[in-house]
Each structure stands twice: as C-alpha cells, then as structure tokens.
Amino acid sequence: xxxxxxxxxxxxxxxxxxxxxVVNRLALGEAQSISRLTEGTPLTRQAMTKHLxxxxxxxxxxxxxxxxxxxxxxxxxxxxxxxxxLELVSRQWDDALDRLRNFVEExx
Amino acid sequence: MSDxxxxxxxxxxPVARVWRALTDYQAFGAWFxxxxxxxxxxxxxxxxxxxxxxYEHLRWxxxxxxxxxxxxxxxxxxxxxxxxxxxxxxxxxxxxxxTLEPVGAGTRLVIVESGFDKLPAHRRDKAFRMNESxxxxxxxxxxxxxxxxx
Numbered sequence: 001x002x003x004x005x006x007x008x009x010x011x012x013x014x015x016x017x018x019x020x021x022v023v024n025r026l027a028l029g030e031a032q033s034i035s036r037l038t039e040g041t042p043l044t045r046q047a048m049t050k051h052l053x054x055x056x057x058x059x060x061x062x063x064x065x066x067x068x069x070x071x072x073x074x075x076x077x078x079x080x081x082x083x084x085x086l087e088l089v090s091r092q093w094d095d096a097l098d099r100l101r102n103f104v105e106e107x108x
Numbered sequence: 109m110s111d112x113x114x115x116x117x118x119x120x121x122p123v124a125r126v127w128r129a130l131t132d133y134q135a136f137g138a139w140f141x142x143x144x145x146x147x148x149x150x151x152x153x154x155x156x157x158x159x160x161x162x163y164e165h166l167r168w169x170x171x172x173x174x175x176x177x178x179x180x181x182x183x184x185x186x187x188x189x190x191x192x193x194x195x196x197x198x199x200x201x202x203x204x205x206x207t208l209e210p211v212g213a214g215t216r217l218v219i220v221e222s223g224f225d226k227l228p229a230h231r232r233d234k235a236f237r238m239n240e241s242x243x244x245x246x247x248x249x250x251x252x253x254x255x256x257x258x
Contacts, residue, residue, distance in 0.1 A: 085227075093115050100117075
C-alpha cells in the first residue's frame with residue numbers, strides 16, 4: 001500500500017450512497033459504460049462522471065476501452081487491504097473480550 | 109463499508125462486576141494485559157505499559173472521555189500502536205466505547221471502536237507486517253490454554 005490511497009480517502013469514497021451503489025453494481029464483474037451506470041439513477045452523466053473519478057482516484061475503478069467506448073471495472077484489491085486491517089483490530093477485540101469474560105465470570 | 113468495529117457479548121456476571129472490571133484500573137489491567145500508572149478519570153490521560161506477552165515493550169496511552177457509572181465507559185487511543193519507535197500522537201485517535209445493559213442476572217456489553225476513516229494508509233502496512241508474529245503468538249496462546257485445561 002506504500003504510496004497508495006489512504007484509509008480516510010477510501011472511506012470517504014465509499015461513504016456516499018451513489019458511489020456505493022456503483023461499487024455494488026460493478027462487483028457483479030462486468031465492466032460498464034457511464035451511460036449504463038447512469039441508467040435508472042436520477043443523476044446526469046456529468047454527476048456520474050464525478051463520482052466515478054472519485055472511485056478511480058482511490059484505485060477502486062479501472063477504465064477499459066471496448067472499441068470506442070470507455071467502460072469501468074471494479075478493482076477490489078484496495079478494499080481487501082482495508083477489510084484486512086479492520087479484521088486484525090477486530091480479532092484483537094475478540095481476544096480481549098475472551099479475557100474479560102474469563103475475568104468477570106470466574107470471579108467468586 | 110463500515111469504518112467501525114462493533115462487538116456484543118453477553119456476560120454471566122452482574123453489571124456492577126463488569127463495570128468494575130472495565131473501570132477499576134487494576135481490574136482492567138488484569139484482563140486487558142496492561143499495568144496502568146493510576147486510576148481512570150474522565151477527561152484525563154491514562155498511561156502505563158502493556159503486560160500482554162509479546163507486547164511488553166509497548167506503552168499504554170489513552171484519554172478517558174466518559175465514565176457514566178454502570179452504563180458507559182469510553183476512551184480514545186491509537187489502535188494497534190505496535191511500533192515503539194513510531195510517534196502515533198499526531199494521528200487522530202479512534203474512540204472506544206463500552207456500553208453496559210443488565211440482561212437478567214447478567215450483562216450485555218457492547219464495544220464500539222470508531223474513527224478508522226482517519227487512519228493513514230501506512231498504518232495498515234505496519235499492521236500487516238506485525239500480523240505474522242501475531243498469529244504465531246495466537247498459536248502459543250492456544251497451546252497454553254490446552255495445557256492449562258488438561
């Protein structure tokens with residue numbers, strides 16, 4: 001992750017319902033054009049482009065050329081890093097809670 | 109995508125006992141694995157050093173934000189601050205909140221740690237490097253537990 005996007009930017013990028021919906025949609029695996037991603041949303045093409053730029057900026061999206069069309073695909077690698085970190089801290093709490101349980105439940 | 113960790117456990121112990129285990133500095137130290145320099149006081153820093161095996165070289169540093177008897181205890185700290193050479197103080201700390209609620213004769217305890225969205229990327233790198241030794245240690249813990257149980 002050296003030189004990569006930081007956690008704050010990543011969480012900010014995902015902390016928006018439109019962008020989260022885009023990530024969910026692309027998580028199905030198929031690269032999609034801006035037109036297709038805008039379909040069924042109240043957003044203009046310009047507004048969608050801004051959201052896609054934010055996601056691209058943190059490394060979550062890649063652009064792929066298909067003929068003359070530009071499509072966006074999800075790159076889940078940065079998400080995996082973030083999840084792994086939270087899991088690490090989470091496991092430490094599980095361990096600490098086990099010790100707390102022993103401490104309070106085994107007292108006379 | 110969440111920037112918080114939330115844990116809920118039901119403990120077979122009355123609220124008063126769980127409250128004491130969380131907020132009495134010696135009791136907290138016993139299960140958490142830290143030797144604290146003095147009692148927790150709202151609005152004040154808490155210092156000490158970690159006694160948990162493998163982490164004895166680390167300092168404990170937190171700031172108590174809330175002590176609402178038998179209900180809520182909270183502090184801010186720097187999570188996974190595992191490098192003694194690194195100065196964590198410029199980073200925005202995370203908030204750890206313990207909420208207690210009586211359930212029958214026992215206690216429901218909810219722990220929420222929030223604010224990971226403020227953490228810089230290189231902190232995650234450090235965490236990963238330490239991860240391997242962390243796992244080795246978990247293995248030893250399990251072995252010790254099985255020894256004690258037999």
